[in-house]
Amino acid sequence: MTPASNTPSEPGSQPKGRASIYDVAAHAGVSAQTVSRVANGQTNVRPTTRDRVLESIQALGYRPNSAARNLKSGKFRSIGFVTFNLATLGNEQTLNAVAEASEKAGYTTTLLPVTDPTKLDVAGAFSRLEEQAVDGIILVMSAEVGSLDELKVTLGLPLVIVDSDAMLPYTIVDTDQEQGSGLAVRHLLDLGHRDIVHVSGPEISFSARRRAETYRTTMAEAGLEARPVLVGDWSAQSALALTRELFADGPPPTAVFAGNDQMALGVIHAIRERGLRVPEDVSVVGFDDAEEAAVSWPALTTVHQNFDQVGRNATSLLLSLIDGAPDTRRKVLIPTHLVVRDSTGPVRSGPVPSA
Amino acid sequence: MTPASNTPSEPGSQPKGRASIYDVAAHAGVSAQTVSRVANGQTNVRPTTRDRVLESIQALGYRPNSAARNLKSGKFRSIGFVTFNLATLGNEQTLNAVAEASEKAGYTTTLLPVTDPTKLDVAGAFSRLEEQAVDGIILVMSAEVGSLDELKVTLGLPLVIVDSDAMLPYTIVDTDQEQGSGLAVRHLLDLGHRDIVHVSGPEISFSARRRAETYRTTMAEAGLEARPVLVGDWSAQSALALTRELFADGPPPTAVFAGNDQMALGVIHAIRERGLRVPEDVSVVGFDDAEEAAVSWPALTTVHQNFDQVGRNATSLLLSLIDGAPDTRRKVLIPTHLVVRDSTGPVRSGPVPSA
DNA sequence: CGGCGTCATGGTAACGCAAACAATACCCCG
DNA sequence: CGGGGTATTGTTTGCGTTACCATGACGCCG
Numbered sequence: 001m002t003p004a005s006n007t008p009s010e011p012g013s014q015p016k017g018r019a020s021i022y023d024v025a026a027h028a029g030v031s032a033q034t035v036s037r038v039a040n041g042q043t044n045v046r047p048t049t050r051d052r053v054l055e056s057i058q059a060l061g062y063r064p065n066s067a068a069r070n071l072k073s074g075k076f077r078s079i080g081f082v083t084f085n086l087a088t089l090g091n092e093q094t095l096n097a098v099a100e101a102s103e104k105a106g107y108t109t110t111l112l113p114v115t116d117p118t119k120l121d122v123a124g125a126f127s128r129l130e131e132q133a134v135d136g137i138i139l140v141m142s143a144e145v146g147s148l149d150e151l152k153v154t155l156g157l158p159l160v161i162v163d164s165d166a167m168l169p170y171t172i173v174d175t176d177q178e179q180g181s182g183l184a185v186r187h188l189l190d191l192g193h194r195d196i197v198h199v200s201g202p203e204i205s206f207s208a209r210r211r212a213e214t215y216r217t218t219m220a221e222a223g224l225e226a227r228p229v230l231v232g233d234w235s236a237q238s239a240l241a242l243t244r245e246l247f248a249d250g251p252p253p254t255a256v257f258a259g260n261d262q263m264a265l266g267v268i269h270a271i272r273e274r275g276l277r278v279p280e281d282v283s284v285v286g287f288d289d290a291e292e293a294a295v296s297w298p299a300l301t302t303v304h305q306n307f308d309q310v311g312r313n314a315t316s317l318l319l320s321l322i323d324g325a326p327d328t329r330r331k332v333l334i335p336t337h338l339v340v341r342d343s344t345g346p347v348r349s350g351p352v353p354s355a
Numbered sequence: 356m357t358p359a360s361n362t363p364s365e366p367g368s369q370p371k372g373r374a375s376i377y378d379v380a381a382h383a384g385v386s387a388q389t390v391s392r393v394a395n396g397q398t399n400v401r402p403t404t405r406d407r408v409l410e411s412i413q414a415l416g417y418r419p420n421s422a423a424r425n426l427k428s429g430k431f432r433s434i435g436f437v438t439f440n441l442a443t444l445g446n447e448q449t450l451n452a453v454a455e456a457s458e459k460a461g462y463t464t465t466l467l468p469v470t471d472p473t474k475l476d477v478a479g480a481f482s483r484l485e486e487q488a489v490d491g492i493i494l495v496m497s498a499e500v501g502s503l504d505e506l507k508v509t510l511g512l513p514l515v516i517v518d519s520d521a522m523l524p525y526t527i528v529d530t531d532q533e534q535g536s537g538l539a540v541r542h543l544l545d546l547g548h549r550d551i552v553h554v555s556g557p558e559i560s561f562s563a564r565r566r567a568e569t570y571r572t573t574m575a576e577a578g579l580e581a582r583p584v585l586v587g588d589w590s591a592q593s594a595l596a597l598t599r600e601l602f603a604d605g606p607p608p609t610a611v612f613a614g615n616d617q618m619a620l621g622v623i624h625a626i627r628e629r630g631l632r633v634p635e636d637v638s639v640v641g642f643d644d645a646e647e648a649a650v651s652w653p654a655l656t657t658v659h660q661n662f663d664q665v666g667r668n669a670t671s672l673l674l675s676l677i678d679g680a681p682d683t684r685r686k687v688l689i690p691t692h693l694v695v696r697d698s699t700g701p702v703r704s705g706p707v708p709s710a
Numbered sequence: 711c712g713g714c715g716t717c718a719t720g721g722t723a724a725c726g727c728a729a730a731c732a733a734t735a736c737c738c739c740g
Numbered sequence: 741c742g743g744g745g746t747a748t749t750g751t752t753t754g755c756g757t758t759a760c761c762a763t764g765a766c767g768c769c770g
Contacts, residue, residue: 020757022756022758030720032756033719033721033759034719034720044718045717045718045719046717049718049719063486063511064756064757065426065757066486066487066488067422067425067426067429067431067755069756070425071420071426071727072727072756072759073757078488087451099441102468103468108466108467108487108488109462109468111454111463112463112465113454113455113462131418131421132463133488149730234644235646237649262646262650268652269652272652291617292647294619295592296620296647296651296652297623297624297627325744375725375727376727376728385750388727388729388749389749392749394727400748400749404748419727420726420727422725422726423726423727426725426727426753426755427727427754428727428755429755711770713769715765715769717765717766718765719762720762720763720768721761721762721763722760722762724758725747725756725759727754728754729752730751730752730753731750731753732750732752733748733750733751734750736745736746737745738744739742740742740743740763
């Protein structure tokens with residue numbers, strides 16, 4: 001069998017495809033098996049043989065074919081990262097951490113594009129997800145997915161879910177939304193604020209709902225009445241618009257808890273438009289601790305969310321599942337901490353000047 | 356040949372591995388080839404047979420094994436995305452666009468983690484990049500890579516470079532740094548500013564150097580003297596520190612052109628600390644048009660960089676290379692446009708008040 | 711000096727799939 | 741009724757790799 005020189009059209013020209021292990025074997029005068037051993041760094045090869053093989057590898061530019069290797073091993077050494085929206089700070093940072101952590105374990109990270117959450121359904125005969133060349137999947141759900149129960153039945157791959165509601169029968173890693181939101185609201189309460197408005201992310205987002213819920217319960221625990229939650233879409237623009245409306249409708253609150261930093265910036269913008277000052281007239285707390293939080297004017301008090309740790313945890317859990325650990329369906333909550341900067345201050349003693 | 360039931364340990368239990376095409380064939384009473392035809396949607400199968408096969412596929416939960424398919428076809432239907440740093444706005448947005456564009460073409464995107472640029476060297480015997488299960492590579496270089504010439508020799512995969520110097524013998528896609536920087540500086544000149552300072556990204560960055568260079572040449576073209584460039588590291592913190600030093604050393608300029616929006620925010624912060632106003636005392640222009648630029652206070656005048664288009668262009672160029680198009684080593688420059696907001700204004704007529 | 715263990719290397723097979731080719735059944739038309 | 745298609749299905753083969761087993765060479769010990 002001479003798999004080399006499969007296209008002897010032009011003598012002297014190198015074969016079209018990349019060199020295979022047999023080409024190297026022939027060039028070095030050894031068996032393919034020995035080349036394989038050298039390529040994989042096994043020790044039971046005589047040094048002189050090894051050198052000869054390495055030379056041939058160099059000469060032919062041989063690279064192991066990962067498809068063949070994957071086929072043989074049944075593994076891909078790759079983690080699938082599924083999200084519906086890479087554009088948010090959290091998803092992007094989580095991906096970053098996942099990519100880094102999986103690299104350390106010798107895995108690559110494959111972005112599995114799912115533009116439409118409903119496509120997680122069994123599409124036709126197959127679930128497309130399972131056809132992908134990955135050993136396991138990290139599913140970052142910032143929004144509700146209708147058919148996740150079906151997914152459970154169908155998916156024959158290890159799965160870890162990030163940023164989701166707690167109710168699903170999977171291993172879950174998430175920021176502790178409750179703990180973080182409690183931190184934010186209690187910080188405002190401690191500063192003496194009693195009239196606090198929450199501007200939240202969209203209804204569809206689990207974390208947005210969780211933060212809004214915690215806002216209400218924390219207010220209730222303090223014996224205070226919560227204002228209606230202003231529902232935005234995470235964007236600064238939406239918060240800007242909502243806060244303008246709020247000011248148009250009645251007296252401003254003394255403090256705002258924004259669902260994320262972007263929205264906090266929008267809120268601050270609207271407050272300033274109104275001729276009010278932050279934090280003297282209105283205090284603002286954000287959520288995320290994005291990079292711009294530290295340099296906005298004033299620097300933003302916010303809840304630091306440890307996306308890196310979320311990503312690292314999700315990755316290591318998934319890798320252990322891939323290695324055959326039983327799926328204990330644990331729920332791992334990553335704690336946050338409050339970063340107090342300049343956008344919050346004690347409540348004014350006098351009444352807020354009407355605009 | 357009966358590849359099924361490889362582990363008959365527990366009768367009644369399904370085999371350990373996933374069902375193969377042979378298992379389905381046996382279950383449906385047809386040949387593996389027919390299953391393959393059904394799975395790939397070929398038309399030359401009798402409807403009754405097709406239905407029977409589909410039922411068996413369902414029953415066994417069969418999913419095509421992509422490793423075997425890749426091995427057979429020699430393709431992976433995946434694009435490798437290489438960067439040294441996912442955390443920057445531009446890289447992240449570019450990745451997002453690449454992922455979207457490659458999805459549309461039926462490709463996945465694989466993150467090829469390269470923590471250390473020098474690792475692009477031939478490491479040991481192989482270039483690890485070529486071992487990856489990808490059909491081509493998009494290399495996002497925000498910093499200089501020493502051994503790229505070697506890479507050229509070694510890499511046997513289609514390659515498109517993003518965000519790089521123009522000198523390399525590859526197909527290159529980049530934001531038109533010169534055009535964008537010219538826009539920013541001339542905008543300030545048009546407003547009457549004569550004393551303009553540039554706060555740049557790090558020396559190692561091609562785009563930072565290009566922007567600084569354009570700052571100097573544009574000033575020279577206007578017959579003005581450029582101030583020494585303040586070299587930061589893209590972070591708001593670095594710009595904050597540099598601007599503080601600048602103010603400590605002498606009279607402030609009437610305008611600052613910042614290398615990116617983050618740094619512009621840092622500059623504005625420092626200006627305010629000094630008791631000066633933006634834009635009345637000092638105008639500030641950024642670069643990138645990040646989301647927060649629109650809602651910072653004041654809203655930031657900046658150069659909009661179309662990362663989406665960069666990513667889309669890079670992807671379609673790479674896909675055509677993968678499809679066998681000759682590498683014409685074109686250089687594609689994506690134009691920017693200036694977004695004028697509230698951080699720039701006409702130069703003050705009187706002298707700047709000394710602090 | 712013979713037997714046995716160890717080391718180095720080679721041969722064979724199989725991973726799962728699909729292209730190429732082969733075979734069969736059926737139909738139409740002369 | 742037979743030749744030559746067309747439609748459907750089956751068989752063989754090989755993609756590149758590595759696990760497994762076989763083989764041969766060598767050295768050591770009794």
